Amino acid sequence: MAFRLQQALSPDEWQAVRLSLDVAARSVLVSLLPAIAIAWLLARRRFPGRTLLDALVHLPLVVPPVVIGWGLLMLFGVRGPIGAPLHDWFGIRLVFSTSGAALATAVMSFPLIVRAVRLGFEHVDPGLEAAARTLGAGPVDRFLTITLPLTAPAILAGAVTAFAAGLGEFGAVITFASNIPGETQTLPLAIYSATQTPGGEAAAARLAGISFSLAITLLLLAEWIARRMHLALGR
Amino acid sequence: MLDVALRHGFGPDQFSLDVAFTAPHAGITVLFGPSGCGKSTILAAIAGLLRPRHGKVTLGGTTLLDTAMHIDLPPERRRLGMVFQEARLFPHLRVETNLRYGARRAPPGPGPNPDPGPGFDEVVALLGIGPLLGRRPRNLSGGERQRVALGRALLARPRLLLMDEPLAALDGARRAELLPFLARLRDVAAIPVLYVTHALDEVDALADRLVLLDAGRILAQDTAEALALRTDLPLSARRDAGTLIACRIAEHACRRGLTRLEFEGGAFWVPLRAEAVGSRARIRLRARDVAGATQPPQGLSTQNILPATVTHIAEAAGGQEGFGALAVGPTALLARLTRDSVDRLALEPGQAVWAVIKAVTFDHARAPET
Numbered sequence A: 001m002a003f004r005l006q007q008a009l010s011p012d013e014w015q016a017v018r019l020s021l022d023v024a025a026r027s028v029l030v031s032l033l034p035a036i037a038i039a040w041l042l043a044r045r046r047f048p049g050r051t052l053l054d055a056l057v058h059l060p061l062v063v064p065p066v067v068i069g070w071g072l073l074m075l076f077g078v079r080g081p082i083g084a085p086l087h088d089w090f091g092i093r094l095v096f097s098t099s100g101a102a103l104a105t106a107v108m109s110f111p112l113i114v115r116a117v118r119l120g121f122e123h124v125d126p127g128l129e130a131a132a133r134t135l136g137a138g139p140v141d142r143f144l145t146i147t148l149p150l151t152a153p154a155i156l157a158g159a160v161t162a163f164a165a166g167l168g169e170f171g172a173v174i175t176f177a178s179n180i181p182g183e184t185q186t187l188p189l190a191i192y193s194a195t196q197t198p199g200g201e202a203a204a205a206r207l208a209g210i211s212f213s214l215a216i217t218l219l220l221l222a223e224w225i226a227r228r229m230h231l232a233l234g235r
Numbered sequence B: 001m002l003d004v005a006l007r008h009g010f011g012p013d014q015f016s017l018d019v020a021f022t023a024p025h026a027g028i029t030v031l032f033g034p035s036g037c038g039k040s041t042i043l044a045a046i047a048g049l050l051r052p053r054h055g056k057v058t059l060g061g062t063t064l065l066d067t068a069m070h071i072d073l074p075p076e077r078r079r080l081g082m083v084f085q086e087a088r089l090f091p092h093l094r095v096e097t098n099l100r101y102g103a104r105r106a107p108p109g110p111g112p113n114p115d116p117g118p119g120f121d122e123v124v125a126l127l128g129i130g131p132l133l134g135r136r137p138r139n140l141s142g143g144e145r146q147r148v149a150l151g152r153a154l155l156a157r158p159r160l161l162l163m164d165e166p167l168a169a170l171d172g173a174r175r176a177e178l179l180p181f182l183a184r185l186r187d188v189a190a191i192p193v194l195y196v197t198h199a200l201d202e203v204d205a206l207a208d209r210l211v212l213l214d215a216g217r218i219l220a221q222d223t224a225e226a227l228a229l230r231t232d233l234p235l236s237a238r239r240d241a242g243t244l245i246a247c248r249i250a251e252h253a254c255r256r257g258l259t260r261l262e263f264e265g266g267a268f269w270v271p272l273r274a275e276a277v278g279s280r281a282r283i284r285l286r287a288r289d290v291a292g293a294t295q296p297p298q299g300l301s302t303q304n305i306l307p308a309t310v311t312h313i314a315e316a317a318g319g320q321e322g323f324g325a326l327a328v329g330p331t332a333l334l335a336r337l338t339r340d341s342v343d344r345l346a347l348e349p350g351q352a353v354w355a356v357i358k359a360v361t362f363d364h365a366r367a368p369e370t
Helices: A003-007 A011-044 A051-062 A065-076 A083-090 A098-123 A125-134 A141-169 A170-176 A187-196 A201-232 B039-047 B097-104 B120-127 B142-154 B172-189 B200-206 B223-228 B234-238 B339-345 B359-365
Strands: B002-009 B016-023 B025-031 B054-059 B061-064 B080-083 B160-164 B193-199 B210-216 B219-223 B243-252 B257-263 B267-272 B280-286 B288-294 B306-316 B321-326 B330-340 B352-357
Touching: A011 A051, A011 A098, A011 A141, A051 A065, A051 A098, A051 B321, A065 A098, A065 A170, A098 A170, A098 A201, A125 B080, A141 A201, A170 A187, A187 A201, A201 B352, B002 B039, B002 B080, B002 B306, B016 B039, B016 B142, B016 B210, B025 B200, B039 B061, B039 B080, B039 B160, B039 B280, B054 B120, B054 B321, B080 B142, B080 B352, B097 B120, B097 B219, B097 B339, B120 B172, B142 B172, B160 B321, B200 B280, B200 B288, B200 B352, B210 B223, B219 B223, B223 B243, B234 B330, B243 B267, B243 B330, B267 B306, B267 B359, B280 B359, B288 B321, B321 B339, B321 B352
Parallel strands: B025 B193, B025 B210, B080 B160, B160 B193
Antiparallel strands: B002 B016, B002 B054, B054 B061, B210 B219, B243 B257, B243 B280, B257 B267, B288 B352, B306 B321, B306 B352, B321 B330
């Protein structure tokens, strides 16, 4: 299939598909561990500022993506409070780079993973953790041997959903990482460029079709994984 | 020896818990009372899963909890095995991994108990769960799950076994299947067991000691046999009063369809039982099934006519009836008598009588009563 796709697409279009997959994968890798940690905090802990953290995590769902991209630009730009030391000390420049596109995508899809994983944690029967305690399992032991394995379906489903959503992130990416072919021009950006180019309708249609099929396939995959794992876990 | 003293409030409009009791270093101590009397709260506090407002729990010289001294060992360091009403097996682990979960976390060496307790193979054989080892919990029946949960708790080599209504979620047949395992467990594991229930047949079958609870208070605590004799407790109001008699299977008379049970001071003929000769059995004799006679009765179908002595006559609530406490050797029996019978036979303490008990009366003990 990949071979036929490659034939059907121009090298530039094919590059956009590959770049999208790359950016989405990187974004999930970056956000997975922090998302699990924050989901656990929100599901299991009562602490001051919990509501604030909850709101902050959900911000990308309600704030316009362009605003998120602008915020990232302010923070991670080469003269921003985080971007400046990164650039000056480590030579890392996030703006206008593939890594930057991945960061913008990660921020946007972060709430999706957190929500899925948090639901997963909330569904783990606290009685099982209590049973593990009486059997001598300390907090870390309990988390690794009982809570985390039982949350695995939710984590995987959340990761796949975030990956699917990440393939299509537009506003935050174009604002923070710009629209550079081969660097930051992911699928939706390529579609946008195609629609702006005279005679680009056919390319736009091809890319939109790919985008659509990828999203559907991944959503079905997420559903299938969740169901299979729930079965394996005996629920 | 387990020493427990707890005080805990649940809320402004609910009762408060205020109990103190001890459990010996071996045998089953049953906490018995109606639903919502605080039994499970007591167990959770001993396990460390609930922190009572005030309390002190010591086990064989180790302080598990002392709110006055700010000592509160977390459950994972108390080394108490717990069996819950729902088995709480880990759904993602196979039966064998479930069984070994606690064992793998038990500290190496002999531990606080000089007796290491039964090993893996022994427990698996005792509970008959060998064929289940490779399965997942969701593929087990309720009774099988509870047996695995029991094995898992036992294999963690606990200092004390806590059981919170382990049979309550099972139907009658499964309960009957599991009870003998629990009775055997008491003989194999040399650790104290604290057992919470509101089912009387479990008390009859398992209790060495009994702590009676109601609305957060202890009504009485003593050996099960001694409390069964008490006619002033709600235990006798909830069902017929009676006595628990520890017996040994002496012989099976298969042709006659009878089994002879020996107890201290005498023996009963009862309908044929399944246990092997020599094994222990405890039977419950209801006061209403015991009749008294001042002369040896003759030409009676009744199998059991035992010489006895009246030790005490007590009036039951209402005044129309009474209980006659009889002694057959050192064993006490209770007979429910009408006021009229007591007067007619002129029964009084010290009098020699015959206790008349039909063999078939013991059949009721087989049917689970709740």
